Amino acid sequence: MKRYRQSAIIDLVAQESLSSQDELRQRLRARGFHATQATISRDIKELRLVKRAADGAYQKPGVPPGGRRGGEEEVRRAVSEYLRRLDQVQQLLVLRTDPGQAQSLAVAIDRAGLPEVVGTVAGDDTILIITRHARAGREVTRLFEGWARG
Numbered sequence: 001m002k003r004y005r006q007s008a009i010i011d012l013v014a015q016e017s018l019s020s021q022d023e024l025r026q027r028l029r030a031r032g033f034h035a036t037q038a039t040i041s042r043d044i045k046e047l048r049l050v051k052r053a054a055d056g057a058y059q060k061p062g063v064p065p066g067g068r069r070g071g072e073e074e075v076r077r078a079v080s081e082y083l084r085r086l087d088q089v090q091q092l093l094v095l096r097t098d099p100g101q102a103q104s105l106a107v108a109i110d111r112a113g114l115p116e117v118v119g120t121v122a123g124d125d126t127i128l129i130i131t132r133h134a135r136a137g138r139e140v141t142r143l144f145e146g147w148a149r150g
Contacts, residue, residue, distance in 0.1 A: 005033045006043050010060065013049060015113075017057035024058070078108035079147040086144055091137045093129040095144075102127050116140050 005028065012018060012027050021040045028035055035043070049058045082105040085096040097105055106122035109129065116136035121128045131137040 002043075005035060005039075006047055008033060009040075009043055009047060009049075013058040013060070017055055019051070019056040019058070072112055075108040075112035075114070076147045078105045079144050080150055083144060083148045086141060086148075088137050088141045090134045091131045093127075093131065093137055093140060093144075095127040095129065097125050097127070099125045101125065114140065 008028060008031050009024065012024065012031075016027065018024050018027065021037055021044070024044075025035060025037065025040055028040070044058065048061055050061050051057065052059050082097045082101040083095055084098060087094045095102075095105065102122040102125050106120045106127045109117060109120050109127070116131050116139055118130045118132055120130075129140065131140055
């Protein structure tokens with residue numbers, strides 16, 4: 001249970017600006033985790049979360065200043081450099097890269113925080129992207145194909 005809770009904490013601080021343990025406790029409760037303030041405090045320490053200078057929100061160490069994600073420019077560059085083929089099946093996208101490049105592209109996609117993308121799973125030369133619905137899959141497909149063409 002601890003691993004799941006800590007994973008949820010990482011997701012929450014990556015998605016939202018949470019600057020207090022009480023805010024974090026409330027968001028965890030909404031996800032079905034009932035943790036005490038002491039437990040959350042230990043989790044924060046174990047996860048080595050730090051507070052951003054700009055707004056006091058929790059974040060993982062090493063996140064670049066000015067944003068929690070890499071942004072559109074990073075994913076645009078990665079798509080144009082690594083994407084070789086893209087196939088869509090409903091809300092699932094299968095991206096092909098050259099061997100050894102799928103992880104780099106998947107990380108860029110994850111960091112971009114595209115609202116249509118639920119998550120990615122990457123292997124050596126293949127990435128599975130799960131979007132919120134088929135229409136979102138079509139939108140991401142068009143976006144990536146446009147970036148791949150340059």
